[in-house]
Amino acid sequence: MLTVSSVNVNGIRAAAPKGLTAWLAATDADVVCLQETRARHEDLPDELLGVLERAGWLLTLAPSDAAQGRAGVGVLTRVAPEAVRVGIDAAEGAAAGRYVEVDLPGLTVASLYLPNGTVGTPRQDEKDRFLAAFAPYLAERREKAAAEDREVVVCGDWNIAHTEADIRNWRGNVRNSGFLPHERAWLGELYGSGWVDVVRSLHPGVDGPYSWWSYRGRAFDNDTGWRIDLHVATAGLAARASSAVVERAPSHAERWSDHAPVTVRYAP
Known part of the structure; x- marks a missing residue:
């Protein structure tokens, strides 16, 4: 089995x-994708580096050059990547700590x-430009992977809840970023082009499973969450997915991020 986890660590x-x-x-897990790392390699605590070394993890880190202490993504692997690519070859993603992908044998993991936008502000403009x-980057990546007989999975915090089943309080968020009609349509077009929402394919017709809960109020205790941490894969890899779980903390006090790891197991 190949096990891939993804989590926004919130710093x-x-x-x-x-x-x-x-x-x-x-x-x-064989691979762990990290988001919102907000750190460069030299900023990482010694205790964490020691655990990574003892557990055999190799870290590929892509911090934000544009705004230090913001964003940042990374990929942990058990084997050295064959290749690493940072950014999406566009002004909105070149060195913003938004995207990194690594090649493993027969598989690209991103x-x-x-x-995360805010309606009526430059942050929403930034999000829309990124979308x-x-x-087109994903379309090109999928075509290239098919030509190379390679599968791809893009894991991470997509900051869009696709349907009403992906957000508990959808009625109260219809005008908020993350659930705007054009964002949801964008994600729907992506799925229509051949990419697959792996977690939803394994959990059809149900609310959630949610992966993010606000720290405000009792959102976590009441499971008033959003399903925005996704594994979006090429069809061949998605067909091999056997299980998908959200590793939800036992209690609010035991959370180490406002997101929870989303873990998918893929058959050989």
Whole structure:
């Protein structure tokens, strides 16, 4: 089995002592995609680096050059990548700490932190520009992978809830970024082009499973969440997915991020 996990750590230095380090030491995943790391390699705590070394993890980190302390993505692998590519060859993703992909034998794994917009602000403009650049990049990436007989999975915080089943309080968010009609349509067009939402394919017709809950109020306790942490894969790899789980913390106090790891197992 190939096991791939993805999690927005909400600041790797803050998450490490709260439970991320212990989770990385214990997981049996072959690949872990990280988002919102907010750190360069030299900023990582020694305890975390020690755990990565002892567990045999190799870290590919892509911080934001545009805004230090913001964004940042990474991929942890058990074997050295054959190749690494950072950004999406566009102004919105070149060195913004939003996207990194690594080639493993027969498989490309990418970690994505799609911008989180706010309606009526430059942040939403940034998000929309990224969407406009990312769609053709993914189309090209899928065509190239098919020509190379290679599968691809793009894991990460996509910051879009596709349907009403992907957000508990959808009625209260119809005018908010992350659930805007044009964002949802963009994701639907992506799925229509041949990419597959792996978690939804294994959990059809149900609400959730949610992967992000606000720290405000009792969102976590009431499971008032969003399903925005996705594994989006080429059809061949998606067909091999056998299980998908959200590794939800036992309690609010035991959370080390406002997101939870989303873990998918793929058959050989």
